[in-house]
Amino acid sequence: MYRTHTCGELRLSDKQKKVTLSGWIQRSRDLGGMTFVDLRDRYGLTQLVFNMDTDASLCQEVRKLGRECVIQAEGMVAERSNKNPKMPTGDIEIQVKRFSILNSSVTPPFTIEDESDGGDELRMKYRYLDLRRNPLKNNLLLRHQMAYETRSYLNSQEFIEVETPVLIKSTPEGARDFVVPSRVNAGQFYALPQSPQTFKQLLMVAGYDRYMQIVKCFRDEDLRADRQPEFTQIDCEMAFVHQEDILVMFEGMVKHLFKAIKGIEFSSAFPRLTYAKALEKYGNDKPDLRFGMEFVDLTGSAKGKGFSVLDSAAYIGAIVAPGCTEYTRKQIDELTDFVKKPQVGGKGLIYIRMGTDGSVKSSMDKFYTPEDLLAIAAVAGATAGDLVFVMAGDKIPTLKAMSELRLEMGNRLGLRKKNVFRPLWVVDFPLFEWDEETKRFYAMHHPFTSPKPEDVQYIESDPARIRANAYDCVINGAEVGGGSIRIFEEQLQKKMFKTLGFTDEEAKRQFGFLMDAFRYGAPPHGGIAFGLDRLVSIFAGEDSIRDVIAFPKNNAGRDVMADCPAEISEEQLKELSIKVVKL
Ligand code: ASP
Numbered sequence: 001m002y003r004t005h006t007c008g009e010l011r012l013s014d015k016q017k018k019v020t021l022s023g024w025i026q027r028s029r030d031l032g033g034m035t036f037v038d039l040r041d042r043y044g045l046t047q048l049v050f051n052m053d054t055d056a057s058l059c060q061e062v063r064k065l066g067r068e069c070v071i072q073a074e075g076m077v078a079e080r081s082n083k084n085p086k087m088p089t090g091d092i093e094i095q096v097k098r099f100s101i102l103n104s105s106v107t108p109p110f111t112i113e114d115e116s117d118g119g120d121e122l123r124m125k126y127r128y129l130d131l132r133r134n135p136l137k138n139n140l141l142l143r144h145q146m147a148y149e150t151r152s153y154l155n156s157q158e159f160i161e162v163e164t165p166v167l168i169k170s171t172p173e174g175a176r177d178f179v180v181p182s183r184v185n186a187g188q189f190y191a192l193p194q195s196p197q198t199f200k201q202l203l204m205v206a207g208y209d210r211y212m213q214i215v216k217c218f219r220d221e222d223l224r225a226d227r228q229p230e231f232t233q234i235d236c237e238m239a240f241v242h243q244e245d246i247l248v249m250f251e252g253m254v255k256h257l258f259k260a261i262k263g264i265e266f267s268s269a270f271p272r273l274t275y276a277k278a279l280e281k282y283g284n285d286k287p288d289l290r291f292g293m294e295f296v297d298l299t300g301s302a303k304g305k306g307f308s309v310l311d312s313a314a315y316i317g318a319i320v321a322p323g324c325t326e327y328t329r330k331q332i333d334e335l336t337d338f339v340k341k342p343q344v345g346g347k348g349l350i351y352i353r354m355g356t357d358g359s360v361k362s363s364m365d366k367f368y369t370p371e372d373l374l375a376i377a378a379v380a381g382a383t384a385g386d387l388v389f390v391m392a393g394d395k396i397p398t399l400k401a402m403s404e405l406r407l408e409m410g411n412r413l414g415l416r417k418k419n420v421f422r423p424l425w426v427v428d429f430p431l432f433e434w435d436e437e438t439k440r441f442y443a444m445h446h447p448f449t450s451p452k453p454e455d456v457q458y459i460e461s462d463p464a465r466i467r468a469n470a471y472d473c474v475i476n477g478a479e480v481g482g483g484s485i486r487i488f489e490e491q492l493q494k495k496m497f498k499t500l501g502f503t504d505e506e507a508k509r510q511f512g513f514l515m516d517a518f519r520y521g522a523p524p525h526g527g528i529a530f531g532l533d534r535l536v537s538i539f540a541g542e543d544s545i546r547d548v549i550a551f552p553k554n555n556a557g558r559d560v561m562a563d564c565p566a567e568i569s570e571e572q573l574k575e576l577s578i579k580v581v582k583l
Contacts, residue, residue, distance in 0.1 A: 001020065002020070002022045002072060002102075003020050003021055003022040003072070004019045004020045004021075005019050005020075005021060006021075006041055006042070006043035006044070007021055007023045007039050007040055007041040007043055007044050007045055007046040007089070008041070008042075008043030008044025008045070008046070008088060008089065009043060009044075009089075010046060010077055010089055010092055010094075011088075011089070011091065011092065012079060012091045012092055014077045014092065015077050015078065015079055015092065016076060016077060016078075017076070017077045018074070018075070018076055019074070019075065019076075019077055019094060020072060020073070020074045021039055021041075021046060021048075021072070021073050021094065022041070022070070022071070022072045022073075022102065023039040023040050023041035023046075023070070023071070024039070024040045024041070024068050024069070024070055024105075024132070025037055025038070025039065025040075025065055025066070025067055025068060025069045025070075025071065026038040026039065026040040026045060026067070026112070027067060028062070028063070028065070030063060032052070033051070033052045033053060034049055034050065034051060034052065034059075035049070035050040035052070035059050035062055035063055036048070036049055036050075036093075037049075037050070037062060037065075037073075039071070039073065040132075042137065044087075044088055044089060045087060045089065046089045046092075046093070046094060047080070047084075047087075047089070047090075047092075047093040047094070048073050048075070048093065048094045048096050048099075049078075049093045049094065049095055049096065050062050050096050051095065055096075055097070058096065058097075058098070058099065061099075062096075062099065065101065065104075066104075066105065066107060067105065067107070067108060067111075067112070068105035068108050068112065068129075069101060069103070069104050069105045070101070070102040070103040070104075070105070071099050071100065071101055071102060072099060072100050072102055073094060073096045073098070073099040074096065074097055074098045074099065075094040075095045075096040075097045075098070076094065076095050076097070077092050077093075077094060078092065078093055078094070078095050079091065079092060080092060080093050108126070108129050109122055109125075109126055109129070110122055110123065110126070110129070112129060112132050112133055113133065114133060114134050114135060116130070116133060118130070120554075121554070121560060124552075124554055124560045124561065125560050125561055126561070127550075127551055127561050128561075131550065135547070136547065138540075139536065139540050139542065139547055139548045140548075140550060142261070142536060142539060142540055142548070143532070143536045143548055145260075145261060146257060146261060146532070146535065146536055146539065147214055147532065149256060149257055149260045149261060150212075150214065150234050150253065150257065150532075151212075151214070153252070153253050153256040153257075154210075154212045154236070154253065157210065157249065157252075158210050159210040159211065159212040159236065160208060160210065160211065160212070161211075161212050161213050161214070162203060162208065162211055162213060163213065163215075164193070164196040164199035164200070164213065164215065165193075165199070166192060166193060166216070167180060167190040167192070168190060168191055168192070168193050168198075168199075169190070169191060169510070169513075170191040170510060171191070171193050171194045171195055171196075171197050171198055172194075172197065172198075172443075172446045172447050172448070172510075172511070173194035173195050173197065173219065173446055174194075174442065174443070174446065175194055175219035175220060175221045176219070176220035176221065177191035177192065177194065177218075177220060178191065178192040178218045178219075178220050178229070179191055179192075180192065181576045181577075181578055182576075183575050183576050183577075186576075186577035187577055192218035193215075193217055193218060194217055194218060194219050195215075195217045195233060195235060195529060196213060196215055196217075196235050197446060197448065198511070198513075198514050200213075200235060200236075200237035200527060201237065201448065201486060201514060201517075201522075201525065202513075202514065202517055203237065204237055204238075204239040204522065204523055204525040205517045205518065205520065205521070205522045205523070207239075207523075209238060209239035209240060209523070209525075210236075210237075210238050210239075211235075211236065211237045211238075211527075212234065212235065212236045213234075213235045213236075214232060214233070214234055214235075214532060215232065215233055215235050216230055216231070216232055217230070217231055217232070217233050217235075218230050219231075223553075223555055223556065223557050226543070226544050226545055226546070227545075228533065228545060228546070228549065228552055228553055229553055229557050230553075231531060231532075231533050231545070231549075232531075232532040232533055233529040233530065233531060233532060234481075234529065234530040234532050234535075235527075235529045236250070236483075236527050236528050236529065236530075237525060237526070237527030238525060238526060238527060239523040239524065239525040240523055240524060240525070241485070241524070241525065241526055242485065242524075242526075243427070243469050243471060243485050243526065246471070246483065246485070246526050246527070246528055247272075247425055247427075247471060250473065250481065250528050250530075251269065251270050251423075251425075251473075253530075254270075254423055254473060254475075254480075254481075257535070257539075258421065261539060262421075262539065264421065266423070270423045270424050270425055270473075271289070271424045271425070272424065272425045272426075272427055273287070273424060273425070273426050273427070274426070274427055274428040275426055275427070275428050275429045275430065275467075276428065278426050279396075279399055280295065280297070280399075281294045281295055282294065282295065282403060282406065283295060283399035283400055283401075283402045283403030283404075283406070284400075284403040284477075285426055285429070285472065285479075286426065286472065286474045286477055286478060286479045287424070287426075287474065287477065288407060288410060288416060288422070288476055288477030289422035289424055289476075290410070290415060290416055290417060290420050290422050290476055290477075291410050291413075291415035291416065293319050293320065293321065293322075293406050293409060293410065295317045295318065295319060295399070295402055295406075296317065296318045296319075296320075296379060296380045296381060297315070297316070297317060298316040298317060298318050298376060298379060298380065298390065299313070299314075299315050299316045299317075301375075301376065301379050302316050302376050302379075302390070303316070305367045305368050305372060306367050307364055307366075307367035307368070309347075309348070309350070309364075309392055310364075310390075310392050313392035313393055313394075313398075314393070314394050314395050315392065315393065315394065315395035315398050315399070316390065316391070316392040316398075317390070317391055317392075317398060317399065317402050318376075318379075318380035318382075318388050318389065318390050318391075319388070319389045319391075319402060319405060319406055319409070320380055320381055320382045320386050320387075320388050320389075321386065321387045321388075321389065321409050321413070322385075322386055323385050323386065324386065324387035324409075324413075325353050325354055325355060325356060325384075325385050325386060325387050327351075327353075327387050332349070332351055335349055335389075335405065335408070335409075336348060336349040338404075338405070338408055339391065339401050339404065339405050343404075344400075344401050344404045344405075345397050345400060345401050346391055346393070346397075346398070346401030346402075346404075346405070347391075347392070347393050347398075348391075349389055349390075349391060349405070350362070350363050350364050350389070350390040350391070350392075351363050351387060351388065351389055351390070352364075352373050352376065352377050352380075352382070352387070352388040352390065353387055353388075354377055354382050354383065354384050354385060354386045354387070354388065355384065355385075356384050356385045357384070358384060360373045360374055360377065364390075376388075376390075389402075389405060391405070407477065416476070416477070418541040419541070420476075421475060421476060421538070422475065422476060423473065423474065423475045423480075424473075424474050424475075425471055425472070425473060425474070426471065426472045426474055427470075427471045428452070428467045428468070428470075429444055429445065429467070429468050429470040429471070429472070430444050430464065430465075430466065430467060430468065431443070431444060431445075431449065431451050431455075431463070431466040431467065431468040431470075432444060432463045432464060432466065432499065432500075434464060440500075440501045441463055441464075441499055441500060441501070442500065443496075443500060444468065444470070445468060445470045445482065445483075445484050446484075447493075447496055447497060447500055447502075447511075448484075448486045448487055448493070448496075448514075449468045449469065449470050449484035449485075449486065449487070450468065450469045450484065450485050450486055450487045450488075450492070450526075451466045451467070451468055451469070451492075452466070452467045452468065452469060455467050456492070459495050459496075459499060460495075460499075463499050468484060469484055469485035469526070470482070470483070470484035470485075471483060471484070471528070473528070473530065475535075475538055476538060478534055478538060479531075479534075480530055480531055480534050480535050480538065481528050481529060481530035481531065481535075482528065482529065483526065483527045483528025483529060484526060484527075485524075485525075485526035486525055486526055486527075488518060488522040488523070488524055488525060489518075490515060490518050490519060493515065493518065494507070497511075531545075533545035533548055533549055536548040567580075
């Protein structure tokens with residue numbers, strides 16, 4: 001038997017017990033007559049003590065061992081004279097009578113402590129060592145718990161987990177596919193699923209009216225932001241449902257997770273915002289509701305004083321930074337530089353400073369009298385002591401830049417607290433998105449998303465104004481889930497493909513199997529998928545999803561530990577009937 005107990009288990013009530021522990025040497029300290037070793041396993045740390053007076057040879061032996069060596073130690077549980085209240089096992093120690101080395105370790109490339117001295121790349125290269133550290137271990141335990149609670153909730157609601165294939169025909173999520181060559185079908189390729197979308201719809205046709213799966217999805221996207229080429233979804237579909245049924249069911253799931261994992265109870269329903277309102281108030285379809293600072297539209301009230309920046313603008317918006325009147329010139333310049341960054345896209349930043357004494361000062365006071373400025377500030381909802389930011393330009397880019405400014409101000413004012421959670425639903429997304437470059441419409445969600453019945457009439461005349469039965473679940477400024485009610489009638493689906501620029505043949509070639517299935521009695525259905533990685537990272541208070549994935553890829557999509565992707569041998573290529581030509 002390697003162990004009688006784990007390294008996180010023993011307490012004062014176990015005093016005098018003879019025990020055997022196995023684990024890794026976290027650190028050791030020699031204090032002349034005594035050597036202390038902290039032994040670690042997944043469950044915690046226990047202090048081992050070796051006594052030079054009574055067991056000299058044992059003590060000398062253990063002093064030779066370095067960090068991360070794996071040992072087995074036998075001894076007696078004793079009360080510590082110097083207790084450590086910060087450790088669950090801090091009241092006791094093991095007086096070791098015998099130990100054996102199970103395996104030695106070379107010196108690790110970084111210290112395995114909560115705060116490590118290893119840089120990102122190094123820790124990724126030795127991920128198995130990084131995973132020994134508490135922060136990552138806790139994240140993996142949390143992830144396990146969340147997956148478990150997800151299954152438990154959905155199981156209680158009659159969902160069944162069905163596995164769908166990984167080698168498939170292309171799916172329609174709008175990213176690039178990863179492809180896999182087929183050896184036995186030379187020159188032909190499978191795609192890896194961007195999601196199990198088509199399969200879960202086929203399961204509805206097959207009559208399994210509540211499906212779920214915690215499943216890997218693959219998208220060959222540019223990896224800017226915090227994305228991974230492979231990621232995990234909680235993928236779900238239901239039949240005989242309207243949008244409302246889905247929202248209620250999955251609000252229930254999110255609430256269950258908060259309650260079971262964090263002990264947080266949301267007593268009222270999550271707020272719902274239409275896509276149009278979300279853009280109007282926050283410039284963003286995934287607003288962070290942990291703080292206010294909603295936009296105020298000044299387009300109708302701030303023009304006409306000869307200031308061409310405002311007079312010529314299609315949109316003028318304001319954000320009130322509460323209590324920020326004391327912002328220095330330097331701080332305002334910094335924010336001006338921030339909004340002008342190409343990724344933010346603002347043209348400039350105008351301010352109105354509301355003095356606590358009722359005075360007003362502004363970067364546009366050449367054109368506006370104090371009375372004008374106070375009137376504008378009043379429309380914006382600002383009061384004494386506030387700082388009002390005004391931005392102007394074309395509507396969408398200005399809203400987008402204001403969104404970035406709002407989030408930046410939220411950060412600066414400490415309003416985006418990691419332990420505050422503000423979930424909401426964003427609904428009524430547009431069905432289509434126009435792409436200027438290719439001059440065509442794309443499905444904003446995917447081509448199976450249904451239009452609002454009252455908007456279907458515009459499918460030929462004005463597709464841009466059609467709203468979809470599509471919804472996102474958003475928490476703290478991150479989209480954690482999204483889905484839609486699907487089209488289940490053949491004729492409407494055909495119109496949809498046509499608007500998206502698919503010819504009949506193309507649609508048939510790509511999704512013929514699904515269209516065929518729909519001819520055999522497809523029930524009304526809809527679904528949603530949550531990003532498990534993102535959800536766990538929000539619960540864990542981590543900024544990056546990498547910190548909640550056991551073996552993630554780096555920013556360039558590489559596995560730096562195994563060094564992949566990598567070239568394959570000539571022989572393998574030949575078997576696959578593939579020749580690599582570098583372009
Ligand atoms: N398949 C969709 C996605 O991956 C989710 C859904 O519509 O259910 O975003």
